[in-house]
Amino acid sequence: MHAAAHEDPVVPKIARYAVVPVSLPDEDPEWKFAGQAYPHWDACIVALVAEDGTIGWGYAAAFTHLGATNAAVESVLHRLAAPLVGRDALAIEGNLRLVDKGIRGNAPAKSGIDCALHDLAARLLGVPLHRLFGGRVRDAIPVCRMLALKDPDGMATQARARIDEGFRCLKLKVGGDVAEDVARVRAVRRAVGPEVRLTLDPNMSFRAKDAIAFVARVAEYGVEMIEQPVRETDLDGLALVTRTVPIAVEADESAHSPESTFALAAHRVVDAVSLKVTKMGGLRNVFAAARICEAAQLGCRMGATVGSRLLTAHAVQLCAALPNLGFPSEVAEFLHVMDDPFEGLEVRDGAVWISDEVGCGVRLRPEIAWRI
Known part of the structure; x- marks a missing residue:
C-alpha cells in the first residue's frame, strides 16, 4: 500500500x-x-x-x-x-x-x-475577534462618556442627559482657563450629584503649574483623574503634575505608541495611559501598550473611539481580552455620530456588552450599496 x-x-x-x-x-x-x-x-x-x-x-x-x-x-x-x-x-x-x-x-x-x-x-x-488576543475576560465594558467643551450651563445640560441615559462616569473637556474650567466642573457636579465619577481632559491646554492650580481648585468636586494636562512633548511638566497633584494623571497624546508608553512607564511620568486604536496605529500596538502598562503597574483604559460603530467594535473586542483595564472606557461615543454605515453593539446599564458574533461584532447596514 x-x-x-x-x-x-x-x-x-x-x-x-x-x-x-x-x-x-x-x-x-x-x-x-x-x-x-x-x-x-x-x-x-x-x-x-x-x-x-x-x-x-x-x-x-x-x-x-x-x-x-x-x-x-x-x-x-x-x-x-x-x-x-x-x-x-x-x-x-x-x-x-x-x-x-x-x-x-x-x-x-x-x-x-x-x-x-x-x-x-x-x-x-x-471566531469573534477577541479570540485572536486570548479570549474575553469580561462580559461588558463600563463606559465613560465625554462632554464636549461648552459654557458651564451647556456642559451641565449635557451631563444630565448622559446620566438620564444610564451612564455613571463622565469626562469633561476643559479649555485651559483655570477660572472658566473650575466653573464648568462645579456646574457639572451640581447637575449630576455626588455619586457620578468625573474625569477631566484639557487636551494639552495647560502649562504644568496652571494644571496643578486647577486640580487644587476642583478637588472639592471629587474629580478622580486628569488626562494630558500639558503638551505631549513636555514630559518634565507632565511628571511634575503627576508628582504634585493627589489625583491620577493620565497620558493621551504623550502615549502614541508602545515605545512612548514604555518610556512613560520606565520614568514613572504618569499614573495611567489612554489607549487608542487610531492614535497607536491599530490593535496590535494597543495590545502591546496595554501589556507594558500591566507589567509597569500603570493604569490603562480605552480612550475615545469617536466615529462609526466599526471603530468602536474593534476597540471593544480588544478590551474584552485585556485583564488590566482599571477605569471605565470611552467606547460609546458612536451614539452621537449620525449616518453610521454599520450597525450592532449593545449599550445597556452604562456599559457596552461584548458580542460573540464572528469578527468584530458589527455589520454593514443592508441598505448600504457599496461596490467592494
Whole structure:
C-alpha cells in the first residue's frame, strides 16, 4: 500500500481591497474640545476581501488633531493595501510588518489596515475577534462618556442627559482657563450629584503649574483623574503634575505608541495611559501598550473611539481580552455620530456588552450599496 499523498492546507489569500471615504455628521454641530471642532467625523472604511468573498473591515479615522485628513488617509491606504493582495490572509504579523515598511508614521491609516486584517482573520476562522488576543475576560465594558467643551450651563445640560441615559462616569473637556474650567466642573457636579465619577481632559491646554492650580481648585468636586494636562512633548511638566497633584494623571497624546508608553512607564511620568486604536496605529500596538502598562503597574483604559460603530467594535473586542483595564472606557461615543454605515453593539446599564458574533461584532447596514 502506498501512503496517501500529503496535501498542503489551502491558504486563504487576500484577493482585493477597497477604500471608501465617509464623513459622518455629529448630532451636535458645535461639538468641540480645546483647539479643535468636529461638526462631522471624517474617515475611510477599509475592506480587505479574501478569495472566498469574506470581507474584513477596518476604520481609518482622519482626525485633524492627529495630523490626518481624509484625502491623505485615502491616499496612504491605497499605498499600504495594494501590496497585501495575494498574501496569506491569516498572516497578520507578516502583513503588518509589510505595512509598517510601506511608509513612516501615518498611524491613522495603518490602524485601518490593522483592524481590517484582524477582522478578516477572525471571520475566516469563524471566531469573534477577541479570540485572536486570548479570549474575553469580561462580559461588558463600563463606559465613560465625554462632554464636549461648552459654557458651564451647556456642559451641565449635557451631563444630565448622559446620566438620564444610564451612564455613571463622565469626562469633561476643559479649555485651559483655570477660572472658566473650575466653573464648568462645579456646574457639572451640581447637575449630576455626588455619586457620578468625573474625569477631566484639557487636551494639552495647560502649562504644568496652571494644571496643578486647577486640580487644587476642583478637588472639592471629587474629580478622580486628569488626562494630558500639558503638551505631549513636555514630559518634565507632565511628571511634575503627576508628582504634585493627589489625583491620577493620565497620558493621551504623550502615549502614541508602545515605545512612548514604555518610556512613560520606565520614568514613572504618569499614573495611567489612554489607549487608542487610531492614535497607536491599530490593535496590535494597543495590545502591546496595554501589556507594558500591566507589567509597569500603570493604569490603562480605552480612550475615545469617536466615529462609526466599526471603530468602536474593534476597540471593544480588544478590551474584552485585556485583564488590566482599571477605569471605565470611552467606547460609546458612536451614539452621537449620525449616518453610521454599520450597525450592532449593545449599550445597556452604562456599559457596552461584548458580542460573540464572528469578527468584530458589527455589520454593514443592508441598505448600504457599496461596490467592494
